[in-house]
Amino acid sequence: MRLIQKLGDWFDLRLQLGTPIRETAQHPVPRETASWFYVFGSAALTCFMLQVVTGILLALIYVPSAGEAWNSLQTLNHGISLGWFIRALHGWGSNFMVAIVLIHMVQVFLFGAYKFPRELTWIVGVLLLLVTLGMAFTGQIMRFDQDAYWGLGIGASIVSRVPLIGPWAVNLMLGGPIIAGATLSRFFALHVFVIPGLLIAFVGVHLLMVLKLGINEWPMPGRIVRRATYMQEYHELTHKQGVPFVPGAVGKDIVFSGFILLAIAACALYFGPFGPSGQPDPTIIQTAPRPDFFFLWLYALLSFLPPSAETPILLIGPAIGIIVLLALPFFAGEGEKSWKRRPIAVLTILLTAVALGTMTHLGQHTPWSPVMDAWSSEPIPSQYVHGRTALERQGALVFQAKQCHNCHSLDDRGGKRGPALDSVALRLNEDQLIRQVIQGGGNMPAYGKNLSPAETTALVAFLKTLHPATQAPARDASRAIALGAGQTTTGR
Amino acid sequence: MSEENGMSRRAMLVKLGIVLNGIVGAALAVPIVRFLLSPVTREKKFGYESWLSLGGLEQFPAGQTRLATYRNPVVNSWDGETGDIACWVRNVDDQTFQVFAINCAHLGCPVRWFPQSSLFMCPCHGGAYYQDGSRASGPPERGLFQYHYKIEDGKLLIKAGEMPTPGQPVANKAGGKTTCA
Numbered sequence: 001m002r003l004i005q006k007l008g009d010w011f012d013l014r015l016q017l018g019t020p021i022r023e024t025a026q027h028p029v030p031r032e033t034a035s036w037f038y039v040f041g042s043a044a045l046t047c048f049m050l051q052v053v054t055g056i057l058l059a060l061i062y063v064p065s066a067g068e069a070w071n072s073l074q075t076l077n078h079g080i081s082l083g084w085f086i087r088a089l090h091g092w093g094s095n096f097m098v099a100i101v102l103i104h105m106v107q108v109f110l111f112g113a114y115k116f117p118r119e120l121t122w123i124v125g126v127l128l129l130l131v132t133l134g135m136a137f138t139g140q141i142m143r144f145d146q147d148a149y150w151g152l153g154i155g156a157s158i159v160s161r162v163p164l165i166g167p168w169a170v171n172l173m174l175g176g177p178i179i180a181g182a183t184l185s186r187f188f189a190l191h192v193f194v195i196p197g198l199l200i201a202f203v204g205v206h207l208l209m210v211l212k213l214g215i216n217e218w219p220m221p222g223r224i225v226r227r228a229t230y231m232q233e234y235h236e237l238t239h240k241q242g243v244p245f246v247p248g249a250v251g252k253d254i255v256f257s258g259f260i261l262l263a264i265a266a267c268a269l270y271f272g273p274f275g276p277s278g279q280p281d282p283t284i285i286q287t288a289p290r291p292d293f294f295f296l297w298l299y300a301l302l303s304f305l306p307p308s309a310e311t312p313i314l315l316i317g318p319a320i321g322i323i324v325l326l327a328l329p330f331f332a333g334e335g336e337k338s339w340k341r342r343p344i345a346v347l348t349i350l351l352t353a354v355a356l357g358t359m360t361h362l363g364q365h366t367p368w369s370p371v372m373d374a375w376s377s378e379p380i381p382s383q384y385v386h387g388r389t390a391l392e393r394q395g396a397l398v399f400q401a402k403q404c405h406n407c408h409s410l411d412d413r414g415g416k417r418g419p420a421l422d423s424v425a426l427r428l429n430e431d432q433l434i435r436q437v438i439q440g441g442g443n444m445p446a447y448g449k450n451l452s453p454a455e456t457t458a459l460v461a462f463l464k465t466l467h468p469a470t471q472a473p474a475r476d477a478s479r480a481i482a483l484g485a486g487q488t489t490t491g492r
Numbered sequence: 493m494s495e496e497n498g499m500s501r502r503a504m505l506v507k508l509g510i511v512l513n514g515i516v517g518a519a520l521a522v523p524i525v526r527f528l529l530s531p532v533t534r535e536k537k538f539g540y541e542s543w544l545s546l547g548g549l550e551q552f553p554a555g556q557t558r559l560a561t562y563r564n565p566v567v568n569s570w571d572g573e574t575g576d577i578a579c580w581v582r583n584v585d586d587q588t589f590q591v592f593a594i595n596c597a598h599l600g601c602p603v604r605w606f607p608q609s610s611l612f613m614c615p616c617h618g619g620a621y622y623q624d625g626s627r628a629s630g631p632p633e634r635g636l637f638q639y640h641y642k643i644e645d646g647k648l649l650i651k652a653g654e655m656p657t658p659g660q661p662v663a664n665k666a667g668g669k670t671t672c673a
Contacts, residue, residue, distance in 0.1 A: 068572065161659045177531075179574055279573060281574070285578055285604055368630075
C-alpha cells in the first residue's frame with residue numbers, strides 16, 4: 001500500500017495531474033442530472049473507444065488495396081482466430097455509435113441543452129454527428145465488396161451533379177477516372193486518419209465545454225433561460241443543491257456504458273460480422289447494391305424524388321439541414337427548456353422519426369425496384385388460369401415471358417414497381433388496357449414495339465379476367481351505342 | 493536602453509519567424525495542392541479515354557445485345573478486378589452499333605438487359621430503358637450513356653476510360669446521339 005502511495009506521489013510530483021483530475025471528477029453537477037436520461041453522451045464515447053481498439057486490431061490484417069481488400073476480409077472472417085468476431089464488434093459498434101449519437105442529440109434537443117451558454121457545445125455536437133456519419137459511410141467502403149463498389153458509384157453520380165466542378169470533383173473523389181485502387185486508398189486514409197483525427201479533436205472540445213459550462217440542468221417547466229441571469233442561477237443550482245459528479249452521477253454512466261458494450265458483443269456474437277458480400281468485380285452485374293442500415297432512408301428518398309427536382313434537392317437539401325442544425329441555438333438560445341412547454345420541438349422530433357423510419361422501412365423492401373427474377377420464379381397463381389380460355393392462358397404466358405411480373409404483383413407475389421393487377425379489369429376497360437400496354441405511360445415502359453398484335457390480344461384477354469368474381473369488369477358504356485347495339489340498352 | 497533594444501530585437505525575431513514560416517508554408521502548399529489535385533490535372537493534360545477493343549464482331553450477332561468487358565486503359569497493378577469494366581453492345585444491323593455504359597444514368601448502378609421484354613432495368617431505384625438506350629421509366633433523367641465506337645479489322649473499338657456520370661459533359665455528348673424510341 002505504502003509503495004503504491006509512494007509511486008503515486010513520485011509521478012504526481014512530476015505530472016502534477018492529481019489535483020486537476022480530482023477537481024474534474026468531483027465538480028458539482030445539478031442533483032437531477034444523475035439520471036438515466038444523461039447517459040448517452042458517455043455511451044457514445046465508449047462506443048468510439050471500442051471502435052478505435054477494434055479498428056486498430058482490424059488494421060493488423062486488413063489490406064487497403066483494391067486488389068486485395070476483399071481477400072483480406074475473407075481471411076479475417078475465416079482464416080484468423082476470432083477475426084470474424086472483431087469484425088462483428090467493429091460493425092455492430094458502428095451501428096450502435098450512430099444510434100446512440102442520434103439518441104443523445106434528441107435528448108439534448110428535447111431538454112433544451114443547446115440554449116445559452118451551450119450553443120458552441122451543440123455546434124460541435126452537430127459536427128460530431130457529421131463526422132460520425134462520415135465514419136459510417138467510409139467504413140462501409142472499407143468492406144470492399146459489391147455494395148461498397150456500387151455505393152461509390154452512387155456517391156460519384158451525386159457528386160458529378162454539382163454545377164461547374166462536378167466532373168472534377170468525381171475525379172478527386174475517386175482518385176482517378178474509375179472506382180479502383182486509388183479510390184479505396186483515399187477512403188482508407190479518410191477512415192483511418194483524417195476523420196478519426198477530427199473526431200478526437202471535436203470530442204475533446206465538446207467534453208471541455210461540458211466540464212467548463214457544466215451539465216445542462218434538468219429542465220423545469222417555467223424555468224426560463226435568460227442570458228443575464230442564467231450563469232448565476234446555474235451556479236446556485238450546482239453549488240447549493242448539487243452533487244459531485246464522482247460518485248454522485250457517474251454510476252449510471254458506467255452501468256449504461258457497460259450495458260451497451262454487452263449489447264454490442266451480444267449482437268456481434270449472435271449475428272456475426274457484416275459481409276463482405278460478393279467480390280468488387282464490376283463485370284459481375286447480377287447484384288442489387290444496398291447501403292448499410294443508416295443510409296437506407298437516403299436510398300429510399302433517391303427513388304422517390306421526381307427526376308427534375310432530384311439534383312437541386314440532393315445538393316441543397318443536406319446543406320439546408322446542416323445550416324438549420326448549426327443555427328438552432330442562435331434563434332432559440334433563450335426561453336423554455338422543458339419539452340413539456342415546447343410542442344413544436346416535440347412534433348419536429350416525432351415527424352423526423354416517422355419520416356426516417358418510414359423511409360428506412362421502404363429502403364429495406366425497395367418496392368420501387370423490379371423483382372428481376374419474378375418472371376421466371378413466381379408462377380401465376382392457379383386461380384387466375386383455372387377455367388380460362390386458351391387465348392386467356394396464352395395471355396398469361398405472355399405476361400410471364402414479357403416479364404410483366406417483375407413489376408406487377410399477382411396475389412401479392414412479384415414486383416411492386418407498378419400497381420398490383422389482381423383487379424386491374426375493374427380499373428381499365430379493354431381499350432384502356434390495350435393503350436396502356438402499347439404506349440405505356442404513368443412510369444410504365446411502352447411495349448408496343450416488343451409485342452406482336454397477337455401477343456397484345458392474348459395479354460389483354462388475360463388482363464380482362466383479373467377482377468373479383470363478384471364484381472363486373474370495367475366496360476366502355478358508349479361503345480355499345482357506337483356499335484349500334486344502343487337500342488336494346490336504352491330500351492330497358 | 494539596451495534592454496529596450498533587446499525587447500525589440502526579440503519582437504523582431506518573432507515577426508521574422510512568422511514571415512519565414514508564412515513563406516515556407518505558402519511554398520509547401522503549392523506541391524501539396526498539386527499533389528492532391530493530380531487526378532484532375534492528369535485528366536486535363538492527357539485525358540483518361542483511349543480507343544480499346546471489345547473483340548471481334550462475331551461476338552455480337554445482329555439484332556442482339558450482349559455484355560462485353562474490357563480492361564480500363566488507365567490502371568495500377570493493385571486495382572485488381574476493379575479495373576475490369578462491363579458494357580452492353582447492341583448490334584442494330586451489322587453496320588450500326590450502340591455501346592452502352594453499364595452504369596445507370598440515374599446513380600450509376602449496373603443495369604441488366606432483359607431480351608424477353610427488350611428493356612434495360614436497374615436494380616437500385618427501378619430505372620428502365622428501351623433497347624436503344626432511351627429512357628423508358630423510373631428516376632433517370634436521360635437515356636443510357638453511350639461510348640463512341642468504330643470498327644477496325646473486324647474488331648469493335650470503343651473510346652472509354654472514365655466512369656460515366658450524369659454531370660459529365662463527355663458522357664452527355666455521347667448519349668445525345670441516342671435516337672428516339
